[in-house]
Amino acid sequence: MIxxxxxxxxxxxxxxxxSVSFEAPSGEITAVLGANGAGKTTLLRAISGLVSPLAGTVxxxxxVLTGRRTEDIVRLGVAHVPEGRGVIAEFxxxxxxxxxxxxxxxxxxxxxxxxxxxxxxxxxxxxxxxATLSGGERQMLAMARALIAxxxxxxxxxxxxGLAPLVTAQLMQxxxxxxxxxxxxxxxxxxxxxxxxxxxxxxxxxxxxxxxxNDTAAVVRDDENLRQYYLGMVE
Amino acid sequence: MDAFLxxxxxxxxxxxxxxxxxxxLVALSLVLIWRSTRMLNFAQGAMAVFATYIGFAILAPxxxxxxxxxxxxxxxxxxxxxxxxxxxxxxxxxxEINPIVAMVGLLLVLESIAAAxxxxxxxxLATPFSIVDWQLNHKPVALSPxxxxxxxxxxxxxAIVAALFQYTKLGLQLRAAALAxxxxxxxxxxxxxxxxxxxxxxxxxxxxxxVLVASxxxxxxxxxxxxxxxxxxxxxxxxxxxxxxxxxxxxGLALGVVFQFVGDYVNSNAVILVALGLLIVSLxxxxxxxxxxxxxxxx
Amino acid sequence: xxxxxxxxxxxxxxxxxxxxAIVVAFSSSTRLALALGLAVxxxxxxxxxxxxxxxxxxxxxxxxxxxxxxxxxxxxxLTFRVSATSDSNVAIxxxxxxxxxxxxxxxxSSGQISLGNGAFMGVGxxxxxxxxxxxxxxxxxxxxxxxxxxxALVGLVLGLPATRLRGPYLxxxxxxxxxxxxxxxxxxxxxTGGDSGLQLPSxxxxxxxxxxxxxxxxxxxxxxxxxxxxxxxxVTGVALFLMANLFASRTGRAMRLVRDNDTAAELVGVSLxxxxxxxxTVSAAYAALGGALWTLVNNSVSPSTYGFVLSITILSLxxxxxxxxxxxxxxxxxxxxxxxxxxxxxxxxxxLNPQGNVASxxxxxIFGGLLVLTIVFxxxxxxxxxxxxxxRVRHG
Numbered sequence: 054m055i056x057x058x059x060x061x062x063x064x065x066x067x068x069x070x071x072s073v074s075f076e077a078p079s080g081e082i083t084a085v086l087g088a089n090g091a092g093k094t095t096l097l098r099a100i101s102g103l104v105s106p107l108a109g110t111v112x113x114x115x116x117v118l119t120g121r122r123t124e125d126i127v128r129l130g131v132a133h134v135p136e137g138r139g140v141i142a143e144f145x146x147x148x149x150x151x152x153x154x155x156x157x158x159x160x161x162x163x164x165x166x167x168x169x170x171x172x173x174x175x176x177x178x179x180x181x182x183x184a185t186l187s188g189g190e191r192q193m194l195a196m197a198r199a200l201i202a203x204x205x206x207x208x209x210x211x212x213x214x215g216l217a218p219l220v221t222a223q224l225m226q227x228x229x230x231x232x233x234x235x236x237x238x239x240x241x242x243x244x245x246x247x248x249x250x251x252x253x254x255x256x257x258x259x260x261x262x263x264x265x266x267n268d269t270a271a272v273v274r275d276d277e278n279l280r281q282y283y284l285g286m287v288e
Numbered sequence: 289m290d291a292f293l294x295x296x297x298x299x300x301x302x303x304x305x306x307x308x309x310x311x312x313l314v315a316l317s318l319v320l321i322w323r324s325t326r327m328l329n330f331a332q333g334a335m336a337v338f339a340t341y342i343g344f345a346i347l348a349p350x351x352x353x354x355x356x357x358x359x360x361x362x363x364x365x366x367x368x369x370x371x372x373x374x375x376x377x378x379x380x381x382x383x384e385i386n387p388i389v390a391m392v393g394l395l396l397v398l399e400s401i402a403a404a405x406x407x408x409x410x411x412x413l414a415t416p417f418s419i420v421d422w423q424l425n426h427k428p429v430a431l432s433p434x435x436x437x438x439x440x441x442x443x444x445x446x447a448i449v450a451a452l453f454q455y456t457k458l459g460l461q462l463r464a465a466a467l468a469x470x471x472x473x474x475x476x477x478x479x480x481x482x483x484x485x486x487x488x489x490x491x492x493x494x495x496x497x498x499v500l501v502a503s504x505x506x507x508x509x510x511x512x513x514x515x516x517x518x519x520x521x522x523x524x525x526x527x528x529x530x531x532x533x534x535x536x537x538x539x540g541l542a543l544g545v546v547f548q549f550v551g552d553y554v555n556s557n558a559v560i561l562v563a564l565g566l567l568i569v570s571l572x573x574x575x576x577x578x579x580x581x582x583x584x585x586x587x
Numbered sequence: 588x589x590x591x592x593x594x595x596x597x598x599x600x601x602x603x604x605x606x607x608a609i610v611v612a613f614s615s616s617t618r619l620a621l622a623l624g625l626a627v628x629x630x631x632x633x634x635x636x637x638x639x640x641x642x643x644x645x646x647x648x649x650x651x652x653x654x655x656x657x658x659x660x661x662x663x664x665l666t667f668r669v670s671a672t673s674d675s676n677v678a679i680x681x682x683x684x685x686x687x688x689x690x691x692x693x694x695x696s697s698g699q700i701s702l703g704n705g706a707f708m709g710v711g712x713x714x715x716x717x718x719x720x721x722x723x724x725x726x727x728x729x730x731x732x733x734x735x736x737x738x739a740l741v742g743l744v745l746g747l748p749a750t751r752l753r754g755p756y757l758x759x760x761x762x763x764x765x766x767x768x769x770x771x772x773x774x775x776x777x778x779t780g781g782d783s784g785l786q787l788p789s790x791x792x793x794x795x796x797x798x799x800x801x802x803x804x805x806x807x808x809x810x811x812x813x814x815x816x817x818x819x820x821x822v823t824g825v826a827l828f829l830m831a832n833l834f835a836s837r838t839g840r841a842m843r844l845v846r847d848n849d850t851a852a853e854l855v856g857v858s859l860x861x862x863x864x865x866x867x868t869v870s871a872a873y874a875a876l877g878g879a880l881w882t883l884v885n886n887s888v889s890p891s892t893y894g895f896v897l898s899i900t901i902l903s904l905x906x907x908x909x910x911x912x913x914x915x916x917x918x919x920x921x922x923x924x925x926x927x928x929x930x931x932x933x934x935x936x937x938x939l940n941p942q943g944n945v946a947s948x949x950x951x952x953i954f955g956g957l958l959v960l961t962i963v964f965x966x967x968x969x970x971x972x973x974x975x976x977x978x979r980v981r982h983g
Contacts, residue, residue, distance in 0.1 A: 101474060127476040139471035141464060152464050155457060156476035198475070328755035330702070330762065378963055384754040385700045386962050389906055392702060393958030396899050400951030404944050515895055519766040522759045530756075557774040560767040567760055571748040575756070 054079045055100065055206055055238055060109035062092075062099050062262075069095040071262045072109065077255070079205070082232050082239040084253035084270060086246045091259040093242040094136055097208045100240070101133040102126045113206060113238075128156050132204035136211050138195040142184035146175055146194055149183055153198035168197040171231075189220040200231065206238045207231075213245045221245070225252045250274045299430035300548045306435040308544020309442035313497040314521020315528060315536035316446060320490040322530040324466040324483055327376065327387045328522070329490065331394040333514030335371065336494030338398045339364035340502055340509060343495070344413055345406050353416050360495045368491025372484045402511035410508030413499070438500050445496050446537060449489070453533075462486060520547075523563050527570045529577020539578065648832060655828040675884055678816035680924020681823040682880035687905045687916035688830045689873025695834070695911030696842030697866040699754050703745070703761030704874040704901045706768035709893030711738045711875025716785035716888040717778050731822065731879050738875020739868050746867030751860070757867075765898040772890045784889035787882070819880050823920070826873065831913055833869070842866060874901075896951070903954040907961050909970025918969050926950065 055077040062070040070092045077083035085093050098104045100111050102123040110119045118126050127133070141149055147165065154164050169176030172193045178186065183194060192212055199207060209228070213221040229252040232239045243249035250256060256273040258266035266279055273279055292298060314332065321329045329335075343360025375394060379387045417434040453459035464472040465482035473479050501517055502509035521540065528539030543566075547559045554562075570578060690704050701707075711734035718730055725733075745764060749757050772779045779785065833839050842862045882888045904923055909915025930950050931941070939946040965972055 103470065103473070123473045124476050124478050127474060133474045135471065135474060139468065139474065141468050141471065143467055144464070148460060151457075152460055152472075152475055152477070155461065202476075322755075326755075328759055330758070375959065375963070382966070383698065385694065385698065385758075385910075386966060388700055388702075388755060388758050389902065389910075389962045390959055392899055392902055393955045393962065396896075396903070396951050396955030397959065398955075400948040400955060404948035404952065407944050512895075515766050519763040523763055526756055526759060555774070557770055560770040561774060564760075564763060564767060567763060568745070568748050571752060571756060571760065575748075575751040 054114055055083075055240060056112050057096075057100070058110050058112070060096070060099055060111065061107045062095050062104055063107055069262050070099065070106070073259070073262070073264050074109075075257045075264065075267045077206075077238050077240050079238045080233065080236045081254040082229065082241055082252055083255040083257060084246075084249040085240060085242045085257050085259065086244075086249060086273075087259035089244065090261070092262040093244075093259055094210055095262075096259070097133060097135075097210050097240065097242055100126075100208060101131055127202075130203075130205040131208065132199035132202065132206065133208040134195045134199050134210060134212065136214070138191050138212075140183045140186070140191045140194050140198075142182065144183055145180055146183055146186070147179040149194055149198050150175075150201055153201045155202075157202040164201050168201050171200075171227075172197050188215050189217070189224070192216065192224060196227075196231075200235075203235075204237070206240070208240045208242075210242045211244060212241070213243065213248060221248055225249075228252060293429050294424055294427040296552070300552050301545060302430040302435070304545030304548030305541065306431075306438055306544070307548065308541035309439050310497060310501060310517060310540075311520045311524045311544050312537040312540030313442050313445060313493060313500075314517060315525035315540040316449065316533060317490040317493040317497070318522060318525045319530055319533045319536045320449075320486055320493070322525075323533075324462070324486040325376070325380070326384075327379075327391070328530070329487075330388060330391040330518075331371070331398060332490070332494050332521075333498070333518035334395040334398040334402075334511075335367050335491050336364065336498035337502075337509070337511060337514050338402055339367055339491065339495035340498040341402050341406055341511075343499065344502070344509060345411065349414075353414065356413075357496070357499050360499050361492050364492040364495030365488045368487040368489070368494075369484050371491070372487035376483075376487065377480075399511045406511070408511055410510045410513075411502075412508045413503045415503040419504070434503070438504075441496065441500060445493060449493065450533075452489075458485070520563065523567045525577075526567060527578055529574075532577060535577055651831040651835070652828055655824045655831065674816045676924050676927060678819040678884045679881060680920045681816070681819040682877040682884070683901075683904065683923040684823050684877075684917055684920025685826045685880070686874045686877035686901055687908065687919040688826055688913065689870035689877075690901060690905045691909075691911055691913065691916045692830060692833065692873070693866045693870035694905070696839060697863050699749065699863065699866070700758050700902070701761040701867070701870060702758050702898050702902060703763075703765040703768075704870065705893050705895070705897030705899075706761075706765045707738050707742060707871040707874035708878030708881065708897065708901075709768055709772070709890070710741050710871075711735065711878035712882040712888045712893060713772065713779055713785070713878075714738075714875065715879045715882040716780075716787065719787050719882075720785060727818070727883075731876060734879035735872045735876045738878070739872035741875075742868040742871020743864065746864045746871070749860075749863045749867050762895075762898075765895045768893055768895075769890050779890070782890060784887065784891075786887045815884050819884065822876070822880060826876065827913070827917070830873075834913060838862075838865070900954060903958040905968075907954075907957050907968050909968035910966075912967075912970045914973075915968050915970040926954075 057076070058074050060070055060073045061068070073092075073096060075083070085096060087093055095104065099106050100118065102118065102121055102125075106119060110117055112118060113129060113131060116129060118129070118131070121129075141152070144152070150165055150168060151161065154161055157164065165179075169179070174190055175194055175197055178190070183191065186194060196209075196212070212224060212228070216224065225248050228239065228241070231237060241249055241253060250270050250273065253270040256266065256268065256270045257264060258273060258279055266273055266276070317332055317336075318329060321327055321332075340360045342363040343356040343358075347356055347359060371394065375390055376387065379390055415434055415437070417432070417437045419432045419434045421428040421430060421432045423429070451459075453463060461472070461477045462482050462485060464475070465477055465479045466486070469479045472482075497517070498509075498514055501507055501513060507513060520543065524540035524543045525536040527543070528535035528537070530536070543563070546566075547563065550562050551559050686704055686708055690701060694700055714734040714737040715730055718725060718733060745760070748760065752760070773781055842865075878893070881892070885892075900923075904919035905916060907922065908917070908919030930953070934941055934946045934949060939949070961968055967974070
């Protein structure tokens with residue numbers, strides 16, 4: 054479980070987040086929604102320690118993450134798949150996965166086999182450079198690389214960006230299954246509110262750094278105001 | 289066959305390879321730092337010489353050559369690590385000339401201190417190998433046991449570095465930290481530590497290079513003895529591409545051979561003009577090096 | 588605006604010419620008092636002009652000319668106060684200021700750096716040596732211009748790759764040039780004299796136009812280093828004046844744009860490659876001019892003077908003085924003029940053996956150490972520190 058409490062972040066004079074508070078429970082997907090520039094990516098970066106907040110804390114299962122280095126936060130089981138996926142294009146598929154396994158214990162071969170079972174296409178392309186993968190395959194690689202270290206928290210930044218609707222739907226289904234099976238805490242940042250709300254249990258809506266809604270996904274989905282003014286969802 | 293092996297062209301080739309491996313090593317150590325920090329270590333030669341002095345001048349002259357060399361390598365590791373932590377770290381993110389200036393300053397300080405402590409006169413290192421060329425039917429082959437030792441040692445160093453990068457967990461992290469620092473941090477790679485390790489490795493490779501250069505009877509160990517070698521090594525790295533370890537090493541070897549032929553067939557003084565000419569032309573045609581793929585894709 | 592600038596320029600030129608003439612006329616030590624009075628007067632006028640922002644804005648060229656004259660005057664005054672050996676130190680330091688102005692321009696306008704300006708100095712120095720070998724009677728000024736052009740030419744050739752290169756590559760290339768310079772001289776050893784260098788055929792004689800100012804005492808000028816120091820300082824003044832205008836010109840401003848932002852520069856129509864090559868060529872030409880003066884002062888030229896260490900020393904001076912700024916270059920030159928004396932003083936006070944290893948390396952250790960400390964703790968050098976201090980004083 055991730056608890057964000059009164060988190061404020063600024064870039065110079067620009068306030069990116071203003072006392073943001075919410076909880077993301079284990080075994081559930083918490084969707085973070087909002088328009089471009091609402092502070093969604095900043096929120097994830099603050100959780101994984103890439104930016105340091107002005108005020109507020111982030112904690113995971115009672116451990117305070119704020120103030121720790123990114124490298125140490127990752128070792129506490131917080132996996133962050135950044136915007137644009139962060140796949141290292143010059144590396145082969147397997148090298149990317151080996152890098153993801155670096156902080157884990159146990160057998161690399163078993164861990165690789167497990168991920169190739171979940172994402173068969175990665176197994177077929179294990180020796181190829183990641184640069185040769187399609188957008189959907191890269192997203193799978195990024196997820197597999199995050200999951201291979203057996204994290205308890207998964208932060209996903211715009212996983213559907215640039216993917217075809219069908220691929221997005223499959224991806225969302227996969228995220229949901231993983232979340233339930235591994236009892237993961239998933240924080241899913243999405244601009245595509247429709248597909249995110251379809252799989253999420255909870256939703257947090259941000260508007261220029263301020264939380265305007267923090268409720269179950271169903272409530273947010275049915276709120277006419279939120280849909281029209283903050284999420285840009287038009288039926 | 290014998291006549292072939294002692295012919296002028298084969299002699300030039302062998303002589304070229306002997307000096308080419310040195311340029312290749314210098315180029316390699318420059319690439320190691322460039323890839324991870326986008327800095328050109330202008331103090332590379334001076335740091336290498338300093339490490340060599342520690343190995344060969346502080347210990348008694350009777351100390352075993354291999355012990356001295358090991359000490360020099362360890363000194364290189366320490367010097368590289370300390371330099372990165374103390375001098376280089378505050379300069380990340382500063383204008384690109386700041387690290388250049390700082391490394392040139394370090395070059396001057398190290399060479400001056402070395403000269404102040406150990407004087408500028410050349411010091412011969414007693415190598416365990418003869419520098420007299422082998423003979424074939426009473427004609428010399430342009431290869432001595434020492435030259436062979438130089439070539440083999442260089443190739444071994446290159447192989448060790450390549451294996452480290454390709455097959456070890458440390459190498460994977462070093463490469464990742466250089467290619468995508470932020471993503472690497474998100475995967476738990478301690479990027480700062482990797483930069484330190486990169487400088488340590490680079491300076492250790494440099495120390496081996498300086499020991500080889502200084503072991504050569506004709507040059508010996510002098511405080512500024514690596515300036516010229518560094519210049520050639522840089523030219524090799526720039527032509528091959530500072531981003532490409534393989535390119536840098538290949539072009540170092542090739543340059544050694546080209547220079548040998550130019551020196552033999554034209555004039556030994558012309559070598560430097562050819563080197564500068566090659567550098568200028570290649571930088572104008574391929575500013576990022578011959579072996580660097582244009583516009584490397586990043587995701 | 589154009590009219591103001593033009594009139595400002597003519598005022599500046601006339602003032603410079605008058606000041607130059609007066610200074611040359613009075614540089615014999617018997618007229619110390621007169622020169623002193625003049626300097627004070629010029630200083631007063633200059634200070635008044637500089638302190639008035641309106642004047643500074645309306646007559647920028649005149650202001651720059653006045654500052655140049657004041658600097659020249661103060662430096663020449665110095666030559667009255669010091670002995671003959673120090674005279675040549677002052678001459679050498681003034682020439683060094685020219686070199687530093689060039690490097691400051693390169694860095695200030697393009698954000699690039701050269702590690703080969705010692706070798707470019709050598710180009711100018713050897714041009715004078717070689718020319719004097721064959722044409723001993725060429726007027727002094729013509730020789731200086733020739734050397735400057737030679738430096739510009741070599742700079743242009745080496746600067747061509749600069750059109751496409753970023754800092755570290757260019758710095759590495761200039762380093763290679765600096766390290767290789769001795770060997771390059773050897774390639775042309777029939778002209779350059781190889782390792783031993785060249786001795787000027789006869790002591791440089793003060794040119795007639797200069798000597799005529801001194802009247803019957805002219806023959807004494809041949810052996811006195813004072814007039815050479817004065818010439819160096821005058822040339823430095825002219826170089827300073829030109830550089831100040833170049834810094835402030837449209838080209839100069841466009842170049843600073845190049846340094847700060849490539850894309851912005853291209854948007855306003857500045858040709859990046861051309862700006863970089865111009866900056867590099869100007870810095871080489873300035874270095875060559877400084878080297879040419881060195882040959883005149885030393886009456887000889889030796890390849891060992893123009894080794895790699897000189898290039899690093901030049902870099903140290905410009906960084907310690909304040910890289911990319913005109914005052915920084917002047918400060919660097921002053922430091923250089925006094926560094927030899929300061930280091931021998933230090934050697935004596937530390938009780939070091941003047942012939943020992945440590946004493947002979949003291950300058951390298953100090954310059955290198957200061958270089959590192961400056962770039963880490965005060966990247967804008969002494970000029971930057973002074974400016975920051977001044978701002979703090981003004982704004983409380």
